[in-house]
């Protein structure tokens with residue numbers, strides 16, 4: 560009689576090899592070449608669009624750069640836009656949460672400032688915010704902030720000046736701060752002259768100030784990464800591992816949200832990231848949906864997520880793996896199963912794909928963005944505020 564045990568062994572080994580095969584089948588499926596990757600993600604256009612009511616002039620861009628660096632725009636004359644969006648820190652600040660008013664120092668050295676509630680995103684390529692898969696966008700309504708609450712760079716630029724923690728401080732009331740700033744600018748002859756040249760007539764007002772800052776921001780672009788070169792036809796710009804990562808990125812489901820030339824659908828999604836309980840928290844937030852961030856220039860924009868809690872791409876991918884697997888340790892406990900975006904649960908990730916996807920994400924870096932630091936600003940205040 561045949562040993563019944565050998566049947567069991569045979570059955571077991573069949574199951575094991577079948578599972579093994581299945582596993583590798585799944586891997587192959589996830590890395591299968593994507594016929595038309597441009598239907599999911601694409602190169603950025605070389606040129607940016609300007610709103611009809613705020614056309615480009617070089618004088619306006621230069622004026623905007625000086626305003627961006629000038630702490631005269633803050634209540635206590637100590638913070639400039641660049642304090643939290645600095646060229647040497649990828650036009651972000653490298654901090655978990657930014658520190659504005661009263662802060663001293665730059666990046667990791669910054670201390671003593673009032674905390675913001677969220678991580679500072681980069682200004683690089685915000686000129687393209689809102690761009691869709693077909694490359695269409697309208698700079699007059701471009702979504703801004705983690706929750707898309709501002710439309711256009713012009714509208715966005717006003718809000719840090721009104722914000723107590725970012726630039727305003729407590730010495731000047733919100734309804735007076737913009738008038739105060741405009742009066743200060745009017746008292747500086749160099750600004751009078753530069754506004755005149757930038758706009759073709761004399762006069763400094765709120766709209767012109769915001770228009771100049773936005774024009775400068777539209778010059779901070781990085782649209783020639785190796786990925787852009789590859790999508791424009793240079794097949795050798797990516798190696799086979801990186802192309803595998805591009806395929807995995809699409810097949811796994813990342814491009815369901817990180818789509819188009821900016822790797823963002825510019826929609827809000829609930830993916831379950833925890834809120835950061837910061838010193839600035841005035842009670843628990845009940846917002847769980849945040850805008851899909853761009854994945855360009857991640858080499859200079861760590862830490863990641865609206866809470867700034869993920870320090871590396873490995874940590875971000877681990878988060879996705881755990882949430883997709885239903886392991887809820889990392890997930891915001893206030894986000895119910897039903898609230899979680901179903902595309903997150905559907906992600907199919909394993910260690911091999913994680914490595915390849917990270918290799919691919921690194922092809923989205925392009926350090927050719929303008930990093931000019933002005934020698935001086937027209938107010939004569941320290942360039943960039945108290946960042947030295």
Ligand code: HEC
Pocket residue numbers: 627638639640641642643644657658659660675676677678679680681682685688702703704705706712715716717719720724725726772
């Ligand atoms: C104290 C730090 C700080 C200062 C100063 C500051 N920002 Fe920001 N910035 C942030 C933070 C934090 C966010 C994200 C806030 C949110 O989404 O709720 C942000 C968001 C932005 C965004 C949105 C990017 C996007 O893709 O949505 C732009 C553009 C921007 N800031 C430009 C500026 C400009 C221009 C100034 C000066 C007028 C400025 N910032 C001053 C911290 C700062």
Ligand code: HEC
Pocket residue numbers: 811812813814815816817827828829830832849850851852853854857860862863864865866872875879900902903906908916
């Ligand atoms: C359901 C939509 C969705 C899917 C699918 C998705 N993401 Fe995200 N991603 C987001 C949103 C929304 C955020 C910001 C969440 C937050 O800060 O609370 C984010 C944040 C990130 C960040 C941090 C970027 C930064 O600057 O902070 C990275 C990196 C990232 N995702 C990569 C991926 C990868 C890789 C995949 C596929 C494995 C993926 N995402 C799948 C929506 C998505």
